Amino acid sequence: MKKRVLSGMRATGRLHLGHYFGALKNWVVLQDECDCYYMSSDWHALTTDYADTSKIDENTLEMVADWITVGIDPQKAVIFKQSMVTQHSELFLILSMISPLGWLERCPTYKDQIKEIKNKDLNNYGFLGYPVLMAADILLYKADTVPVGEDQLSHLEFTREITRRFNNFYGDVLIEPKEQLTKSARVPGLDGRKMSKSYGNSIFLGEEDDVLKEKVRNMFTDPLKIRKDDPGHPDGCVAFAFHEIFNKEYKKREEECKNGSMSCVACKKQLTEMLSEFMKPLTEKRKAVISDKTYLRNVINTGNQKAKETAQKTMLEIRQALKF
DSSP states (O other): OOOEEEEEEEESSSOBBHHIIIHHHHHHHHHTTTTEEEEEEEHHHHHHHTTTTTHHHHHHHHHHHHHHHTOOTTTHHHHHHGGTTTHHHHHHHHTTTTHHHHHHHHHHHHHHHHHHSSSSOOSHHHHHHHHHHHHHHHHHHHEEEEOOOOHHHHHHHHHHHHHHEEEHHSSSOOOEEEEEOOOOOOOOOOTSBBOOOOGGGOTTTTHHHHHHHHHHTTTOOOTOOSSSSSSOOOTOHHOOOOOOOOOHHHHHHHHHHHTSSSHHHHHHHHHHHHHHHHHHHHHHHHHHHHHHHHHHHHHHHHHHHHHHHHHHHHHHHHHHTTOO
């Protein structure tokens, strides 16, 4: 039997290059090898955007349009909306009953985002309980494989711990998922931090040339390289980090930077051209996909039904184990 994969993204709108190289590129490969469920995590979006929910539905369409643009095929993978499968919230409630607070408070992601995101009040149970909801998502589909980066391993380990705790109480019902570490290029944001919509430092998929040019122009570079012939320091330079991803001759660019034979302006100009070439087919395809909202809603509705059928079977087993 094929391995079953569950993965998802929060419904917060358009996706950026970090999403592509960190997850989507791998999703496209997995859909040919595994039984894949790809979820628009709109309940997860509420953990930070609870004060204004007016854009969540539109954000889901924008995100699914990006998935299809980069090659996710609705005929190969189940694309669905988390909130339309009510079993997610039911299992989240059940698992929250047996989740020790200490496990949640130790979560590295929780601590990091509390520190980094200053413009939103994140002191709510939903944000603290994010790993419980993530565990419910995975366990509901009996996913034995979860593609993750190293920064998400703590979440997956929480899922395994809560699985063992549940099975210890109620019998061997849930499956412990295994990680599939995805090797991906690290894509920094324009300011050098991790690329994130929350930080406002992203390059979005299908970005138009004029916007792309302006974003590259504002990328953080070596502050010590003031004149063209000053020796540069590629480590820590955002523009060079992008050259490592998009430029096959990045070693040559590294040497030119270090010996002062290329200016930052010329370096960014070449980078803009490479990014523009990469984006052009995505930009054209995305315009066509996002213009047909009826098609996108049909894709999601069909996926919702398929996901619901699987989720109902799992919840029946869980209720029986709980003697409900």
